[in-house]
Amino acid sequence: MKNKSARKLLKFAVSQFTYPRDPKDFLQVFNNLTSARYTRGIVSHVTRETPDTSTIFFKAGDGWIPHVAGQWARIGVSLNGKRVWRPFSISAAEGHDPSITVKANGEVSTFLVHDAEPGTLLYLEEPSGQFVLEETPASILFIVAGSGITPVMSMLRTLMPRRPDHDVVLLYSSKSREDCIFHDEILELADQFPGLKPIFRFSREDGRIDFSDTGDIPRLCPDYQDREIYSSGPDSFVTQVQDMAILFGGESRVERFDLTRRTSASGNGEVYFAKSGETLEVTGADSILEAAENLGRQLPHGCRIGICRSCLVPMTDGQVSDIRTGEVTHDPGLVQTCITRPAPWVELDV
Amino acid sequence: MTATLEEQTPTFELERSRPTPNPLNLTEEQLIELEVKFDAILDDITAKRGDSDARYINRVIKLQRSLEMVGRASMLFSKHKPFWFLGVGCLAGGKILENMEIGHNVLHGQWDWMNDMEIHSTTWEWDFVAPASGWQRTHNETHHTWTNVVGKDRDVGYNVLRMDPSQPWRPANLLNPVINAGLAPMFEWGIAIYDVEFDQYLEGTKPKEAMLKDLKRVLKKFGRQSAKDFVLSPLLASLTGSAKSSIKGYVAANVIRNLWAHAVIFCGHFPDGAETFTEEDIENESRGHWYLRQAMGSANIDGSKFMHFMTGNLSFQIEHHLFPDLPSNRMAEIAPRVKAICEEYGIPYTSGPLPKQVFEAWRKVFRLALP
Ligand SMILES: Cc1cc2nc3c(=O)[nH]c(=O)nc-3n(C[C@H](O)[C@H](O)[C@H](O)COP(=O)(O)OP(=O)(O)OC[C@H]3O[C@@H](n4cnc5c(N)ncnc54)[C@H](O)[C@@H]3O)c2cc1C
Ligand code: FES
Numbered sequence: 211m212k213n214k215s216a217r218k219l220l221k222f223a224v225s226q227f228t229y230p231r232d233p234k235d236f237l238q239v240f241n242n243l244t245s246a247r248y249t250r251g252i253v254s255h256v257t258r259e260t261p262d263t264s265t266i267f268f269k270a271g272d273g274w275i276p277h278v279a280g281q282w283a284r285i286g287v288s289l290n291g292k293r294v295w296r297p298f299s300i301s302a303a304e305g306h307d308p309s310i311t312v313k314a315n316g317e318v319s320t321f322l323v324h325d326a327e328p329g330t331l332l333y334l335e336e337p338s339g340q341f342v343l344e345e346t347p348a349s350i351l352f353i354v355a356g357s358g359i360t361p362v363m364s365m366l367r368t369l370m371p372r373r374p375d376h377d378v379v380l381l382y383s384s385k386s387r388e389d390c391i392f393h394d395e396i397l398e399l400a401d402q403f404p405g406l407k408p409i410f411r412f413s414r415e416d417g418r419i420d421f422s423d424t425g426d427i428p429r430l431c432p433d434y435q436d437r438e439i440y441s442s443g444p445d446s447f448v449t450q451v452q453d454m455a456i457l458f459g460g461e462s463r464v465e466r467f468d469l470t471r472r473t474s475a476s477g478n479g480e481v482y483f484a485k486s487g488e489t490l491e492v493t494g495a496d497s498i499l500e501a502a503e504n505l506g507r508q509l510p511h512g513c514r515i516g517i518c519r520s521c522l523v524p525m526t527d528g529q530v531s532d533i534r535t536g537e538v539t540h541d542p543g544l545v546q547t548c549i550t551r552p553a554p555w556v557e558l559d560v
Numbered sequence: 561m562t563a564t565l566e567e568q569t570p571t572f573e574l575e576r577s578r579p580t581p582n583p584l585n586l587t588e589e590q591l592i593e594l595e596v597k598f599d600a601i602l603d604d605i606t607a608k609r610g611d612s613d614a615r616y617i618n619r620v621i622k623l624q625r626s627l628e629m630v631g632r633a634s635m636l637f638s639k640h641k642p643f644w645f646l647g648v649g650c651l652a653g654g655k656i657l658e659n660m661e662i663g664h665n666v667l668h669g670q671w672d673w674m675n676d677m678e679i680h681s682t683t684w685e686w687d688f689v690a691p692a693s694g695w696q697r698t699h700n701e702t703h704h705t706w707t708n709v710v711g712k713d714r715d716v717g718y719n720v721l722r723m724d725p726s727q728p729w730r731p732a733n734l735l736n737p738v739i740n741a742g743l744a745p746m747f748e749w750g751i752a753i754y755d756v757e758f759d760q761y762l763e764g765t766k767p768k769e770a771m772l773k774d775l776k777r778v779l780k781k782f783g784r785q786s787a788k789d790f791v792l793s794p795l796l797a798s799l800t801g802s803a804k805s806s807i808k809g810y811v812a813a814n815v816i817r818n819l820w821a822h823a824v825i826f827c828g829h830f831p832d833g834a835e836t837f838t839e840e841d842i843e844n845e846s847r848g849h850w851y852l853r854q855a856m857g858s859a860n861i862d863g864s865k866f867m868h869f870m871t872g873n874l875s876f877q878i879e880h881h882l883f884p885d886l887p888s889n890r891m892a893e894i895a896p897r898v899k900a901i902c903e904e905y906g907i908p909y910t911s912g913p914l915p916k917q918v919f920e921a922w923r924k925v926f927r928l929a930l931p
Binding site for chain 1 (some may be wrong): 609610611612613614615626629673675676677678683685686781784785787788792793903
């Protein structure tokens with residue numbers, strides 16, 4: 211307490227000399243991690259996991275809050291000079307230095323996988339998200355696909371050493387053995403902790419998982435109905451797990467990494483921004499958020515796939531449709547720009 | 561096309577003293593061509609800017625902050641002459657960079673494309689008495705929109721000087737040179753007061769509350785800026801017996817910055833050849849026409865790379881006025897292209913070395929002191 215007020219006093223004193231700048235602006239000359247406006251991170255090392263996936267370890271500066279296994283954080287990078295943000299799950303165990311594991315898939319992820327190196331600057335927001343373990347977890351079934359393994363890896367790395375005999379089944383689908391992220395580490399964990407039973411599926415050889423009640427799940431994990439089900443990966447995959455759980459009256463916790471767009475919800479539309487007086491053309495299957503970014507305009511956002519609601523803006527006129535369902539909303543109120551598009555015209559108060 | 565242009569050149573000389581909407585008599589078609597050509601430069605640089613530009617501004621900021629820290633540290637020992645000179649040099653250089661290559665350009669939004677709130681026009685505050693928000697209003701909104709339109713662009717004389725023959729002469733204008741000589745070393749205070757737009761309040765075009773709010777902001781910033789350089793820093797220096805010398809040092813650094821900024825800024829629109837316009841000139845102004853006005857109303861300074869850097873690349877005033885949002889480090893690259901277009905259409909491209917431009921601006925100050 212005393213320490214804190216002493217620091218505050220010092221900061222106040224120093225800022226009289228740095229005015230109108232924050233003292234941190236000057237400290238930044240000596241330490242790249244310091245920033246008056248952001249929590250920064252610096253990449254400490256990068257490990258290639260598969261041909262298109264890397265784990266990026268970083269040191270986080272002031273303002274970072276240690277993550278809970280399974281959470282994600284919004285991470286910003288400078289892409290050709292421009293700051294761009296995406297959500298990534300933290301793959302490191304709780305209490306360890308943070309890391310993210312990224313699969314090259316588009317502009318930000320490709321940069322992280324191929325161009326991030328020790329010293330690369332990252333911009334960080336606090337970890338958040340509800341995809342976390344129960345206080346006293348019962349037996350668990352994880353069903354993951356592709357890079358969906360990342361939050362689950364953090365959970366396994368955290369949970370297994372704490373409860374070595376905890377009953378965990380991991381059903382993990384990837385394209386092939388070569389594309390299977392953390393394959394060897396999972397086997398090692400299973401060796402060390404007898405409670406963990408991994409089942410690898412390689413869709414190129416074994417085909418896709420059949421989620422019907424007479425399909426793969428009862429065969430691979432007969433007591434699946436008695437387990438807590440966690441699933442993470444692409445929307446299309448996770449939705450099947452959710453549907454399966456609903457069918458037997460169970461529950462599932464899920465983390466989606468993307469969204470599935472309905473092609474019927476695409477076409478041309480127009481957004482009028484009441485505050486700036488600008489009109490924005492939205493084409494193809496783009497959301498309002500993406501269309502704005504393509505034109506160099508920034509709108510607030512977090513997860514970009516309709517979960518976190520940090521992209522809400524007031525709609526004052528017109529209507530929008532949901533890019534996932536095609537559902538049209540015309541009641542004035544708040545709309546999520548990351549999952550909506552004009553139908554075919556809308557006025558937003560931004 | 562070239563033939564018609566040559567025919568027109570003589571009339572241009574005649575019309576110079578009496579600006580018309582289109583002193584070069586460019587045809588509608590030519591104005592459209594002009595628009596297309598200048599837009600092409602804009603699009604080209606917008607597409608090209610990237611990592612190297614971002615690295616550039618970050619490096620300049622780092623350099624500026626290092627200079628400032630060395631300057632402030634030296635001032636603590638400024639009773640020793642070498643430290644005094646080092647301190648004044650670093651502080652003056654630091655302030656000049658902060659205000660011009662960094663502050664002016666950041667506040668223009670030249671770096672907003674980076675989407676970096678550490679270097680953004682909406683969050684930046686500079687080491688200059690005039691608060692950023694007020695300056696953005698008078699400079700970005702008024703001066704850059706109404707460039708050299710007498711009666712609209714209040715930067716034509718900043719309300720206190722008569723800088724254009726079309727401004728009515730008043731006896732007070734006899735003081736033109738005195739006022740300008742007084743303004744130069746106090747430039748930052750002059751701009752701060754100017755941004756309050758007191759004259760507009762008197763005219764009744766600016767509400768009292770808005771004026772008072774701006775005034776309060778200026779006074780607050782004035783207080784903190786002065787406390788920093790002229791009270792607290794010398795107080796700290798008194799620990800080493802350097803209080804007096806450091807006050808002198810901070811005054812010197814501030815005055816050097818003010819003189820330099822004043823000189824550079826007066827070279828932007830007041831040397832011979834930079835045209836002024838009337839309100840009728842810009843009625844229904846097209847974009848091509850707007851470009852034409854920006855090019856004709858501005859004047860460049862020729863010099864070394866270092867000189868351009870220290871002017872915040874405002875030495876490329878013509879380019880800056882054509883493309884106020886393009887990053888300053890790109891001006892040198894754009895200049896030959898702009899010059900070529902100007903030559904093609906017979907648009908005067910006013911440029912000269914610093915002493916000549918300063919001389920011409922001052923000559924105008926003296927000449928227009930008289931009716
Ligand atoms: C909670 C959460 C956690 C996540 N965790 C991870 C993680 O741990 N590891 C990981 O690798 N990723 C993770 N992601 C995904 C990550 O945030 C990015 O979405 C992903 O890396 C792709 O971003 P990008 O910039 O590389 O691709 P983008 O350039 O944004 O493209 C993304 C994908 O969308 C497609 N797309 C873009 N626009 C359109 C359009 N108009 N119509 C149709 N398709 C389009 C592209 O083809 C591409 O496949 C997570 C996402 C969420 C929401
Ligand atoms: S950005 Fe998270 S809901 Fe839209």
